[in-house]
Amino acid sequence: MYKAIIYDIDGTLLDTLKMNMIPLQKIIKEELNEDWTYKEVLKFAPYPGMKVMEELNIKDKEKTYARWVKYVNEYEDGATPYENVETVLKTIHNKHIRQAVVSAKLRKQYEIDFVSKGFDQYIEVEVLADDTDKHKPDPEPIYLCIERLGLNKEDVIYVGDALSDYQVCLNAGIDFAYAKWGSVSSEGIEDPTFILETPLDILKLI
Numbered sequence: 001m002y003k004a005i006i007y008d009i010d011g012t013l014l015d016t017l018k019m020n021m022i023p024l025q026k027i028i029k030e031e032l033n034e035d036w037t038y039k040e041v042l043k044f045a046p047y048p049g050m051k052v053m054e055e056l057n058i059k060d061k062e063k064t065y066a067r068w069v070k071y072v073n074e075y076e077d078g079a080t081p082y083e084n085v086e087t088v089l090k091t092i093h094n095k096h097i098r099q100a101v102v103s104a105k106l107r108k109q110y111e112i113d114f115v116s117k118g119f120d121q122y123i124e125v126e127v128l129a130d131d132t133d134k135h136k137p138d139p140e141p142i143y144l145c146i147e148r149l150g151l152n153k154e155d156v157i158y159v160g161d162a163l164s165d166y167q168v169c170l171n172a173g174i175d176f177a178y179a180k181w182g183s184v185s186s187e188g189i190e191d192p193t194f195i196l197e198t199p200l201d202i203l204k205l206i
Contacts (some may be wrong), residue, residue: 001206002114002175004124004149007054009105011182013199014065014079014087014113017045020045024052027138030067031058045184046162048104048135054183069109079113082181084199089122100125100149102141102158125149137167142174156204159196165189177205 010016021041028036044052049068053061092099099122103110107130114120127145134140146156157175158165161182166189169176178192181199196202 001159002097003094003151003155004100005202005205006100006145006156006158007101008158008162008165008179009101009103009110009114010079011045011126011161011184012159012165012179013081013085013101013119015082015182016079017042017182017184019072019075019078021045023068023075026071027064028056031064032056040205042184046164048129048164050135051164059187069106073109073112081117081119086117086119088199088202089119091203092206093122095206098124098149098151100127100145100156102127102136102145103130104135106130118186136164137171139164139168139172142172143191146172157193159202166192177202 007013021038024041024044025036025038028034028041044055047055049065050061053065056077058064067081089099091118101123105113105128107128110128125139125148127186132140132144142158149156153172153174157177158169159177159179160166161179166176166178175193177194177196178189179196181197194205
């Protein structure tokens, strides 16, 4: 059905919730002198990093975001693949269906979290935060990915866990598969093309 599957990373291929949210608690304490519970910071889980800085009204957004990234990299447990993710990537690769990622991660973080696990061997195109001026839910990253793949909109589907993933698909005019296993909230995700309960369900797309 599809010639390529495009993935989000955080909350879709990798479980990065604690490694992002616990350092965010530290950032909020340092910048706002406020003690937020883990449950309270979870509302920011679906947002790209700079969007979080905007929502918190951080004065020096770029500098603070860079410090947050530093804390994330220092977090002991790190990013962990969801169950069967490598099996899925390898199976789809062996069926000669192309795979790509569109993520709000910076390239350095991508290398730490994703490339270090060898998953990049299955990925033909990656579009990261460094590659575009605009980010999800703006369609620019999706358009760039499709262009680099040399495909048309109807040839691809995007797999993601967050509202911004759903919105970017609406804005880009492509199909969306909702990855429920990593989703913090389904609010606003009203009519996905597919609903996937586990990573193995991705195989149903092929």
